[in-house]
Amino acid sequence: MKRLSLMLPLFAVCAMVPCALSVPAQAADDDKVPYWASIDTDKAYMRVGPGDSYKIAWVYRRQHLPVRIIRREGPWRQIEDPDGDKGWMRDLLLSRQRAAIVRGDGLIELHAEGRDSSPMLWRVEPGVVGLLGECTDGWCAFDTDGHKGFVHEDSLWGAGEP
Incomplete structure (x- = not known):
């Protein structure tokens, strides 16, 4: 019995080794x-x-x-x-x-928050490139040269599923 109790910690360590060696999900x-x-x-x-x-x-x-x-x-x-x-x-x-480029035919609005009723901060023309933040409920955080706000996800190429 004493021998088995000494081996239990060894079994516990051996059981954890495969987890430590597995490839992380990322x-x-x-x-x-x-x-x-x-x-x-x-x-x-x-x-x-x-x-x-x-x-x-x-x-x-x-x-x-x-x-x-x-x-x-x-x-x-x-x-x-x-x-x-x-x-x-x-x-x-x-x-x-992640980055995105504005697409479309006309100016799009960059809002303070991810909703149409929030204040418009800037107008951005097609072809403008910016860093892309999180997209939620059809709106994406967008930063173009320090001009930060939210735009409709469907106005951007680079948002959504690749």
Whole structure:
């Protein structure tokens, strides 16, 4: 009986080891595509294939431009930009920080809170890029160069499910 009581702590430790060695949920989710990302540099090349030897298709000069990651191949990510163009970009040029771009034909309103009855703070034109906060009930927190507020989720590309 004494021998069994000495082994119980060992069994408890052994039972916890698989939990400690398992991959955290966040890390497992990082491998799933599609997902949203944003360009994390002032100048980024999109190539026609996953490698430096492939031709450059586009040069992006808009930090925080949202992109949809649709495929992974080693350190390369196949992206889709807001215009629907697809190509490959190095993961070092991308960030998981969510961003969005205003879409539509006219100005949209940036409100103080996530509801139509809240005060309008700014008007924002299509093509404006900003950092995206949490989206709730059809409204998203949006920050464009320090101008913070809430916009309708359907006015943004980069919000919602990828």
